[in-house]
Amino acid sequence: MYTSETTIRVRYAETDRMNVVYHGNYAQYFEVGRVEAIRQLGFSYKDVEDAGVIMPVIEWTAKFLRPARYDDLLTIRTTLQHWPADHRINFLQEIFSDKGKLLTTGSVLLYFLQSATMEKTTMPAMMEEKLKPFFQ
Amino acid sequence: MYTSETTIRVRYAETDRMNVVYHGNYAQYFEVGRVEAIRQLGFSYKDVEDAGVIMPVIEWTAKFLRPARYDDLLTIRTTLQHWPADHRINFLQEIFSDKGKLLTTGSVLLYFLQSATMEKTTMPAMMEEKLKPFFQ
Amino acid sequence: MYTSETTIRVRYAETDRMNVVYHGNYAQYFEVGRVEAIRQLGFSYKDVEDAGVIMPVIEWTAKFLRPARYDDLLTIRTTLQHWPADHRINFLQEIFSDKGKLLTTGSVLLYFLQSATMEKTTMPAMMEEKLKPFFQ
Amino acid sequence: MYTSETTIRVRYAETDRMNVVYHGNYAQYFEVGRVEAIRQLGFSYKDVEDAGVIMPVIEWTAKFLRPARYDDLLTIRTTLQHWPADHRINFLQEIFSDKGKLLTTGSVLLYFLQSATMEKTTMPAMMEEKLKPFFQ
Numbered sequence: 001m002y003t004s005e006t007t008i009r010v011r012y013a014e015t016d017r018m019n020v021v022y023h024g025n026y027a028q029y030f031e032v033g034r035v036e037a038i039r040q041l042g043f044s045y046k047d048v049e050d051a052g053v054i055m056p057v058i059e060w061t062a063k064f065l066r067p068a069r070y071d072d073l074l075t076i077r078t079t080l081q082h083w084p085a086d087h088r089i090n091f092l093q094e095i096f097s098d099k100g101k102l103l104t105t106g107s108v109l110l111y112f113l114q115s116a117t118m119e120k121t122t123m124p125a126m127m128e129e130k131l132k133p134f135f136q
Numbered sequence: 137m138y139t140s141e142t143t144i145r146v147r148y149a150e151t152d153r154m155n156v157v158y159h160g161n162y163a164q165y166f167e168v169g170r171v172e173a174i175r176q177l178g179f180s181y182k183d184v185e186d187a188g189v190i191m192p193v194i195e196w197t198a199k200f201l202r203p204a205r206y207d208d209l210l211t212i213r214t215t216l217q218h219w220p221a222d223h224r225i226n227f228l229q230e231i232f233s234d235k236g237k238l239l240t241t242g243s244v245l246l247y248f249l250q251s252a253t254m255e256k257t258t259m260p261a262m263m264e265e266k267l268k269p270f271f272q
Numbered sequence: 273m274y275t276s277e278t279t280i281r282v283r284y285a286e287t288d289r290m291n292v293v294y295h296g297n298y299a300q301y302f303e304v305g306r307v308e309a310i311r312q313l314g315f316s317y318k319d320v321e322d323a324g325v326i327m328p329v330i331e332w333t334a335k336f337l338r339p340a341r342y343d344d345l346l347t348i349r350t351t352l353q354h355w356p357a358d359h360r361i362n363f364l365q366e367i368f369s370d371k372g373k374l375l376t377t378g379s380v381l382l383y384f385l386q387s388a389t390m391e392k393t394t395m396p397a398m399m400e401e402k403l404k405p406f407f408q
Numbered sequence: 409m410y411t412s413e414t415t416i417r418v419r420y421a422e423t424d425r426m427n428v429v430y431h432g433n434y435a436q437y438f439e440v441g442r443v444e445a446i447r448q449l450g451f452s453y454k455d456v457e458d459a460g461v462i463m464p465v466i467e468w469t470a471k472f473l474r475p476a477r478y479d480d481l482l483t484i485r486t487t488l489q490h491w492p493a494d495h496r497i498n499f500l501q502e503i504f505s506d507k508g509k510l511l512t513t514g515s516v517l518l519y520f521l522q523s524a525t526m527e528k529t530t531m532p533a534m535m536e537e538k539l540k541p542f543f544q
Contacts, residue, residue, distance in 0.1 A: 011436055013436045015289040017292075017341075022284070023196065027160025028419055045479070056200070057159040060197065061195070069289075071452055145304075149303060151425040153423040163285070168283060296435025328426060329431040331469070336468075
């Protein structure tokens with residue numbers, strides 16, 4: 001299992017007139033969580049794309065337990081529970097308030113695709129090498 | 137069952153560098169679908185809020201089957217399959233290309249809350265009256 | 273002079289906790305205004321890009337006179353006052369409420385660039401042909 | 409004069425199909441710059457709102473000199489050049505690449521308004537006290 005945390009500050013633009021973070025903006029928060037989880041492995045998702053693999057989001061779920069509000073400092077926890085053995089990789093994502101309360105949970109399924117052909121592929125070697133130690 | 141369709145044109149801002157609509161933006165497309173579904177009943181979601189009831193999104197899921205691209209004219213189909221008997225209302229949402237291909241499916245669960253107290257409530261009378269004929 | 277109007281409905285996601293449209297979202301409204309102004313000439317901005325010319329925004333200014341609110345039906349007026357003689361094209365953009373009140377004015381400067389080389393170029397032939405009658 | 413810097417990482421969602429940051433998203437970057445400039449004074453913009461003063465954006469200009477791209481680490485420099493003597497406050501905003509190249513410049517005019525009445529007011533005492541040392 002590989003788990004990683006990063007923080008994010010809620011922007012004014014991300015709130016709506018209900019005075020909470022607009023639910024659609026959690027897609028960006030989850031994205032930041034995944035991107036920083038990868039960076040903490042020692043390379044960047046941009047490196048992955050530069051190496052010819054893209055990882056589009058194929059499925060997405062989220063449950064909103066408690067609202068996040070303007071200027072809140074949120075912690076995004078991103079967890080890879082299962083070794084991605086084929087073209088699929090699934091992240092568990094959780095968002096916590098600065099008091100440690102769980103606000104949002106979600107699950108995001110992405111595919112590994114070769115950007116040149118859009119054909120399914122498997123995890124790039126650089127990712128496999130860095131992730132392996134967490135799954136032994 | 138109540139079903140409704142509306143169209144939306146993909147904006148440049150909604151695309152990302154993968155040259156497709158960023159997955160998080162489907163939350164807005166689904167929102168537009170629900171809002172227009174309600175408007176076609178003869179009142180607006182804004183009327184609902186003005187009457188003291190808000191409908192926050194509690195859960196949403198989406199499957200991205202095929203990408204949507206810049207300037208595409210999409211059809212959003214919003215379906216209420218089951219009568220909302222308590223504080224919950226669940227919409228099935230589908231997005232089609234202008235050629236009728238299914239691009240995205242999703243499901244959005246919202247709650248009815250009294251905005252003054254944030255307590256759970258049931259469907260406002262104006263909505264119940266207009267929806268009833270579709271569930272007989 | 274060429275002027276064109278289109279309408280847009282304010283989305284929930286576009287409001288912020290001040291209960292008005294977040295100022296940054298007017299960039300998208302202006303964009304929709306320009307895109308529809310071009311479509312009303314008989315081709316699309318997408319056609320322009322497909323023909324190898326991109327039109328990045330180089331400068332934009334806006335004055336926010338009165339707020340727009342959730343579910344408002346806005347009219348976006350887009351005006352090309354001066355013939356674009358070189359690599360620059362400048363649009364005047366105005367947003368009106370459904371009662372005809374001027375809410376926002378802006379000015380957007382774009383360049384014509386060849387997408388292959390990113391070199392400055394002039395207006396594509398298809399645009400020149402359609403715009404000419406308005407400047408004679 | 410008061411000047412402040414903060415950094416921001418470009419999100420995937422903020423790019424568009426031109427493979428650069430969509431120009432409208434700079435409004436959010438500038439907002440983050442102002443918010444962190446205020447936080448570095450020892451209070452937050454949220455404190456200002458909680459004290460009954462809102463600061464809506466009234467005018468906005470930006471010049472895009474060079475594009476920012478996905479995953480870039482940008483520095484946002486926010487400068488208050490002139491003492492805000494009445495209901496107006498104007499920030500100069502600049503965005504630099506991680507190599508120190510100037511990418512974007514802008515100017516944002518905000519008003520101080522009493523949120524209860526929406527009447528013009530002057531800088532709140534907490535802001536005046538913290539800013540004064542920089543203008544002597």
